[in-house]
Amino acid sequence: MLKILKYSFYDLMRSRWSYVYFAFYLILGIVLLFLNTDLSKAVITLMNVIIVLVPLIGTIFGVMYYYNSKEFTELLLAQPLNRSSIFLGQYLGVALSLSMSLILGLGLPFVFYGLFKSNAIWDFSLLLITGTFLTLIFTALAFNIALSNENKIKGFGYAILLWLFLAVIYDGLFLMSLVLFEDYPLDKLSLFGTMLNPIDLSRTLILLKLDISALLGYTGAVFKKFFGTNFGLIVSIIMLSVWVILPVFRMLNKAKKKDF
């Protein structure tokens, strides 16, 4: 598995897209930090970028990589190798190279800016951790979609739909249900609703760390009580891990049964 991981990883490291992705974050980080004097403001803008772009790129890249390396995968399958190690290796290769672009691309400008002396370091680390989680989650989901669809166009379509659903439509439905049931106590429901969507969960985690919680009024108090404590943080991390583990398991299962 490690060999395949290594191969995928180096393959991707050599590819143009990794550089573009890395350069994008690098430039974004530099622009935000050196044209903007306020560090916590920069973290908020970065959050907006991360919760939208990271899932999108994770899905698209995952699907693309799978379809592109399909022939190579088939070649590997002919070898006496464990199927799960092939797919796990490929998946981790993609996910880790994307995460690395993200962490290095955003991390470098922040380090040069003097992050270690600033008290925004925790907000920033949280940002990178959630970004990494989102990459892992959405790449896994992308592999699932690609494995289930032989047709490339269909696969891309589903991948974009998935992103659209979790990033936009879910929030719309969530908002509608909150407005619809406004006569009922909603804090439990909204807590539950946020937990179910990894993008919402990441957003809420970062927002609460940025102390926007006071804006949230009574609901904020409930949320702060949950997410602000170690318990809430652990539950959120577990939830995000579940979001990684479940798609990976389904991917491995699917790969085992699939007839290539």
Added chain:
Amino acid sequence: MKKIIISLIIIFYASVLNVKADTIEVCSTCNISKIKEAITISKDYDSILIKKGTYKEYNIIIDKPLTIIGVNYPIIDGENKGEIITIISDNVTIDGLFVINVGTSYTEDYAAIRVRKSKNFVIQNVVLEKLFFGIYLEKSRNGKVYHNKIIGNAVEEYNSGNGIQLWYSQNIEIEHNYIEHVRDGIYLEFSNNCLIKNNVSANNIRYGLHFMFSNDDIYQDNTFENNGAGVAVMFSKKITMLNNIFKENWGSASYGLLLKEINDAEIIGNIFEENTIGINIEGTNRINYKNNNFIRNGWAMKVRGACYANKFLSNNFLYNSFDISYNSKLNDNEFDNNYWSNYSGYDLDKDGIGDVPYRPVKLFSYIVNRTPETIILLRSLFIDIIDFSERVSPVFTPDNLLDNHPSIKKIEW
């Protein structure tokens, strides 16, 4: 002319009396070791010098015009038994005392220093600690409260008192005081023509400064930091608010400035920074907001019902989560020539005024008003999309709520 002659005569007599005034010293080793004793034997316009030491006294009643001066901050310890100093005479000066341990009562408002029905008093350089009420001015006029430091230890609203309280008092000047950890820093009830200047009021449980039924007052150059709400102005007329700083009044029910049922006020040159709600207004009429800075607040301004003829001109709205929340019609309120950091229009003719009007009310702020729980979707992509579509064609928000001449650059004054 007659008045001038009379006042000249008064001044003359006063100076004559002053010449005759004695100085009485109080210290633990002096002939007189009690403050009460000194007051009893003193004559009008005497001075009482209190030397350094601890005086365990309470219910000290000053019933003649005296000047009481503490040397090196003598401590007057009320031992939590009740009120400490009560002034019931005109022309009293209190200077440089350290008063601690005022009794707490649920039936009486014990104060460290109370002024009752007196004129021309001066209270300065006093330090008050462990207090219930600090300085309580009751039906008094023409007084000065300067350079005092009031540090309470209030935890709950129901069993704590206010730092400086004015009740039916007129023409009082309150300057350069530092007040923290009490219920209301400064509280004015039925008090008119007062000037509140250069004070710092911080970490109070309820309000930094609180007006009730008080008219024609001015407060300027004060700092209100980290209070339940910075300043509350209620049921008052003609209050002038100049160059104050409202900072970090942050919490689920906190405001920088709370205006309720007030008319004809001027709010000019203030800074509202990092408050949950910068200004909350309800039932206010004919108020001019000019040259204020709203920086990084949750809501810069929350406008609730029944507000008419308010003018918001030339203010800076910088990086607030929401600029304005509005839950009624525009009425005849006016927004013009403000700078909005969220403005995304252009200025083709380069006259410094954006060519496209700015809509300060977002759809999301309207939704949050209706269902507060939805705020959990703050900064979600979906919210940005619906905000954008609402901005293009307003359906829910008042469509005439516009700044027709948004400034392109931050307004300087």
